[in-house]
Amino acid sequence: MSKPASLTLLDLADETPCCPPMAQQSVDAATAGVLAPAFKALGDPVRLQLMSMIAAAPGGEICVCDLTPAFDVTGSTISHHLKTLREAGLVDAERRASWVYYRARPGLMGQLAALLTPNAA
Amino acid sequence: MSKPASLTLLDLADETPCCPPMAQQSVDAATAGVLAPAFKALGDPVRLQLMSMIAAAPGGEICVCDLTPAFDVTGSTISHHLKTLREAGLVDAERRASWVYYRARPGLMGQLAALLTPNAA
DNA sequence: TGTCAAGCTCGACGCATGTCGAAACCGGCT
DNA sequence: AGCCGGTTTCGACATGCGTCGAGCTTGACA
Numbered sequence: 001m002s003k004p005a006s007l008t009l010l011d012l013a014d015e016t017p018c019c020p021p022m023a024q025q026s027v028d029a030a031t032a033g034v035l036a037p038a039f040k041a042l043g044d045p046v047r048l049q050l051m052s053m054i055a056a057a058p059g060g061e062i063c064v065c066d067l068t069p070a071f072d073v074t075g076s077t078i079s080h081h082l083k084t085l086r087e088a089g090l091v092d093a094e095r096r097a098s099w100v101y102y103r104a105r106p107g108l109m110g111q112l113a114a115l116l117t118p119n120a121a
Numbered sequence: 122m123s124k125p126a127s128l129t130l131l132d133l134a135d136e137t138p139c140c141p142p143m144a145q146q147s148v149d150a151a152t153a154g155v156l157a158p159a160f161k162a163l164g165d166p167v168r169l170q171l172m173s174m175i176a177a178a179p180g181g182e183i184c185v186c187d188l189t190p191a192f193d194v195t196g197s198t199i200s201h202h203l204k205t206l207r208e209a210g211l212v213d214a215e216r217r218a219s220w221v222y223y224r225a226r227p228g229l230m231g232q233l234a235a236l237l238t239p240n241a242a
Numbered sequence: 243t244g245t246c247a248a249g250c251t252c253g254a255c256g257c258a259t260g261t262c263g264a265a266a267c268c269g270g271c272t
Numbered sequence: 273a274g275c276c277g278g279t280t281t282c283g284a285c286a287t288g289c290g291t292c293g294a295g296c297t298t299g300a301c302a
Contacts, residue, residue: 039169040165049148049149052146064249076252095298098247099248113239186279201260219270221278
């Protein structure tokens with residue numbers, strides 16, 4: 001029952017220190033299959049900027065109404081990108097009154113950072 | 122030819138400590154435009170595994186002939202992915218006799234790691 | 243209850259991407 | 273010179289992705 005895909009995303013979004021730096025040990029296919037989508041989610045300029053605005057937001061959260069006007073694309077496109085970040089496990093959304101607030105999920109981002117970290121000797 | 126794209130990739134591939142963690146300061150559009158392609162390059166399971174095999178290779182380099190048999194795709198597909206990693210500035214290739222050896226370029230990967238690093242407070 | 247604004251979903255369009263097989267290239271070897 | 277194995281390039285194909293506009297949902301407020 002150690003199905004790779006089902007549990008992994010949640011595991012990784014948690015505090016589990018899953019993987020050593022890739023410079024020390026190469027990742028197996030299952031891990032690559034789980035982490036690659038997270039990198040892919042950051043692989044668009046708009047999403048990378050969105051992610052950074054959310055991560056750097058004072059108070060740890062930011063309203064969509066503050067994100068949208070910072071870009072040259074339509075609101076529906078921003079919404080689509082936010083959904084991608086949500087489904088990648090990188091952010092969380094919460095509706096309060098008329099507004100929706102996004103906050104970063106540090107778990108997965110930490111995993112990615114650890115993986116890229118140069119030889120933590 | 123002060124084309125933005127031309128200099129930035131090289132700059133970032135160097136040792137320049139360009140960006141603070143995104144949890145501390147959001148990235149601007151220009152930086153996102155340069156860094157996002159690197160994340161995108163890591164956003165495919167095959168490429169992520171290739172990158173890790175190269176980064177973790179003993180001696181710092183590894184032959185394509187050792188990479189190819191580790192995957193279920195054809196050699197031309199591996200070659201295509203390696204080209205993507207090369208163009209992203211993540212790896213370097215060198216031909217020696219009949220074989221081509223790849224090695225990791227630590228600069229850019231360090232930048233990405235720094236960007237993802239949780240509040241280095 | 244009706245209206246309005248914020249945000250999401252849906253369908254569509256064009257371009258990018260992953261994959262393959264075939265062909266070209268590049269060095270060694272006979 | 274000619275062959276051969278390793279690697280890259282070239283078309284071609286199906287799928288995925290970023291973007292838009294239109295329409296829908298949700299909650300506030302008069």
